[in-house]
Amino acid sequence: MPPKADINKAGWEQSDFPILCETCLGDNAFIRMSKQEFARECGTCARPFTVFRWNPGQSSGSRFKQTVICQTCAKIKNVCQTCILDLEYHLPTQVRDTALALKNEAPNSDINREYYSQNMDGKLDGAKSGLDTGRASSAGKEMLKELARSDPYYKRNRPKICSFFVKGECNRGTECPFRHEMPPNGDLAKQNIKDRYHGKSDPVARRILSGHAETHGMQPPEDTSITSLFITLLPASTTEQSLRTTVVQSIPSIDPAAIRSIVHVAKTRCAFVNFVDRMSAERAAEAWALGLDVEGQRASVKWGRAKAAKAPSTSAAPGPGSTAPVAAASA
Structure with missing residues (x-):
C-alpha cells in the first residue's frame, strides 16, 4: 500500500529542470547543476520549491547562481526563475506589461498569492506561459522590438x-x-x-521607459502643472466614449480614476486626455511614446501646453474681491 501524501506538502512544487534565460545559463556549454527539493520558499508566492544551483561560467569568474522563484510563478509571467526578466524580450516585466498593456492579476496578500499560485499550477500544467499577448497593439509590439535585448548580457553573472x-x-x-x-x-x-x-x-x-520616451520626444515638460496629453490624427469614427475605452485599456497599470477628463474635438479629430496627477500623465506618456492605436489607426501623442495667463484689463481697475489670473494646464 503506497504511503499517504503529506498534507503539509500540499501545493509544494517539484521539478526536474529549471526555466532559465540564456544569460543566466551562461556561456559554458557543460554545466553541472545541483538540485535540492523544497530548499527554499518562492520569492513571490512563498511556496517551497525545487532549487537549482550552478556556475554559469567559472572561467570568466562568474558567481554561483540559483533559482529564486518557483516554476508556476515563472510561467504566469513568462520570466526566468533567476533574473526574473522576460524570456522573449529579456526586459523587466514592467516594461513588457506597459508596452503590451497587460494587467497584473496576482493578489497582494501573501495567503492569497499562495492560493492563486496553487490554482494556476493546475491550469498551466504543460503550458509554456500564461500570458495572452494576442490583443497587443502594434505600437506596443514595435516598442518591444526597439527595447528588446538580442544578445546575452553575461555581465549580470559577475x-x-x-x-x-x-x-x-x-x-x-x-x-x-x-x-x-x-x-x-x-x-x-x-x-x-x-x-x-x-x-x-x-x-x-x-x-528604460523614461529613456525610451525621451528618445521619441515625449520627455516630460519642466512645468509640473501640465498633466495633459494631446492626441491627434484620430479616426473620423472615433467618439469620446470609444476613446475613453481605448485609453483605459492601453494603460491598465493606471487607475481609471486618475483620468480627470477626456475632451474630444471631432471636427479636428483630436483630443485632450487630462490626468489627476503628473505621475499618471508620465506613465501614460511612456506607454504612448510611439503613438496610440485607436480603431486600428495610429494616433500621434504629444504633451499638452500650459494656458498663457491673460493680460489684466486696463479699462477698469480690479474690484476689491477680484483675483489675478493663474496659468492652467491645457483643457
Whole structure:
C-alpha cells in the first residue's frame, strides 16, 4: 500500500529542470547543476520549491547562481526563475506589461498569492506561459522590438560586490572572489524580487521607459502643472466614449480614476486626455511614446501646453474681491 501524501506538502512544487534565460545559463556549454527539493520558499508566492544551483561560467569568474522563484510563478509571467526578466524580450516585466498593456492579476496578500499560485499550477500544467499577448497593439509590439535585448548580457553573472572592500577592510587583494568596487547609489540600489516580478516601482524599468520616451520626444515638460496629453490624427469614427475605452485599456497599470477628463474635438479629430496627477500623465506618456492605436489607426501623442495667463484689463481697475489670473494646464 503506497504511503499517504503529506498534507503539509500540499501545493509544494517539484521539478526536474529549471526555466532559465540564456544569460543566466551562461556561456559554458557543460554545466553541472545541483538540485535540492523544497530548499527554499518562492520569492513571490512563498511556496517551497525545487532549487537549482550552478556556475554559469567559472572561467570568466562568474558567481554561483540559483533559482529564486518557483516554476508556476515563472510561467504566469513568462520570466526566468533567476533574473526574473522576460524570456522573449529579456526586459523587466514592467516594461513588457506597459508596452503590451497587460494587467497584473496576482493578489497582494501573501495567503492569497499562495492560493492563486496553487490554482494556476493546475491550469498551466504543460503550458509554456500564461500570458495572452494576442490583443497587443502594434505600437506596443514595435516598442518591444526597439527595447528588446538580442544578445546575452553575461555581465549580470559577475561576482557580487565585496562588503569588506566597501568598508575598507578587505585584505585578500586579487585573491578575493568578489568585486572590488563601490556599489551604485540612487534608485538602482533599491531593488527587490516582488517589485521586479509584479512590475511595480521597478527602478530598472523606470529608467528604460523614461529613456525610451525621451528618445521619441515625449520627455516630460519642466512645468509640473501640465498633466495633459494631446492626441491627434484620430479616426473620423472615433467618439469620446470609444476613446475613453481605448485609453483605459492601453494603460491598465493606471487607475481609471486618475483620468480627470477626456475632451474630444471631432471636427479636428483630436483630443485632450487630462490626468489627476503628473505621475499618471508620465506613465501614460511612456506607454504612448510611439503613438496610440485607436480603431486600428495610429494616433500621434504629444504633451499638452500650459494656458498663457491673460493680460489684466486696463479699462477698469480690479474690484476689491477680484483675483489675478493663474496659468492652467491645457483643457
